[in-house]
Amino acid sequence: MINKNTSLRMQSIVFIGFMGVGKTTIGQKVARKLYRDFIDIDQEIEREFNMPTTEIFKKFGEKTFREKEKSTIDYFSQQQLKIISVGGGAFLQEDIRKICLSNCIVFYLDLSWEYWKERIGLLIDSRPVLQSRSLEEIEELFNTRQEIYSYHHSKVNTNDLDVEEVADYIVESLKVAWDIYEPLK
Numbered sequence: 001m002i003n004k005n006t007s008l009r010m011q012s013i014v015f016i017g018f019m020g021v022g023k024t025t026i027g028q029k030v031a032r033k034l035y036r037d038f039i040d041i042d043q044e045i046e047r048e049f050n051m052p053t054t055e056i057f058k059k060f061g062e063k064t065f066r067e068k069e070k071s072t073i074d075y076f077s078q079q080q081l082k083i084i085s086v087g088g089g090a091f092l093q094e095d096i097r098k099i100c101l102s103n104c105i106v107f108y109l110d111l112s113w114e115y116w117k118e119r120i121g122l123l124i125d126s127r128p129v130l131q132s133r134s135l136e137e138i139e140e141l142f143n144t145r146q147e148i149y150s151y152h153h154s155k156v157n158t159n160d161l162d163v164e165e166v167a168d169y170i171v172e173s174l175k176v177a178w179d180i181y182e183p184l185k
């Protein structure tokens with residue numbers, strides 16, 4: 001359910017999906033196309049700890065990362081006109097799902113496993129959750145995580161689309177939704 005108190009056009013957009021589907025890259029592009037500020041939750045956390053996520057996991061543990069992830073998302077999701085990319089594990093927390101779904105438009109970036117696995121080399125060094133797992137275990141995680149991504153308002157399958165094409169599709173579909181539900185007078 002979309003928040004009835006805020007104009008749809010003003011609501012922030014949140015991107016969700018598994019690690020490496022393109023939330024950060026595409027979020028940044030969509031923000032530029034819509035003239036909005038871009039917030040990457042992982043980058044905000046890394047800035048606050050002054051170290052990369054892999055180091056945060058090593059030094060403080062995943063629990064500390066998840067707590068900071070929740071408070072950071074809580075803070076930014078209450079602001080308007082932002083483009084926010086959250087980490088792939090954020091929607092594991094029900095509280096995060098609730099605040100994002102009630103305050104923002106949640107866009108799910110979908111990518112099939114066959115496409116995703118071609119990207120693993122780009123991701124392994126910076127994603128601690130992947131580092132301790134075999135390919136079979138990552139596939140299992142990929143499949144079990146799909147349930148948490150079913151909580152969204154809109155979705156795009158990015159198989160065979162480049163970053164520009166995905167961003168254009170998202171901007172167009174947002175404009176259609178804004179025009180249907182909040183036509184300009």
Ligand SMILES: Nc1ncnc2c1ncn2[C@@H]1O[C@H](COP(=O)(O)OP(=O)(O)O)[C@@H](O)[C@H]1O
Binds near residue numbers: 017022026158
């Ligand atoms: N649609 C796409 N096609 C090809 N490569 C992509 C696409 N989207 C993202 N990538 C690449 O995948 C990698 C992970 O992207 P990133 O935006 O960091 O994902 P996320 O934030 O979801 O973890 C980057 O190297 C990025 O350039």
Ligand SMILES: O=C(O)C1=C[C@@H](OP(=O)(O)O)[C@@H](O)[C@H](O)C1
Binds near residue numbers: 086090126127129
């Ligand atoms: O899925 C996860 O548990 C995580 C995803 C990462 O973000 P991306 O989805 O942007 O890679 C980052 O938040 C952290 O490494 C944990």
Ligand SMILES: [Mg+2]
Binds near residue numbers: 024087
């Ligand atoms: Mg990211």
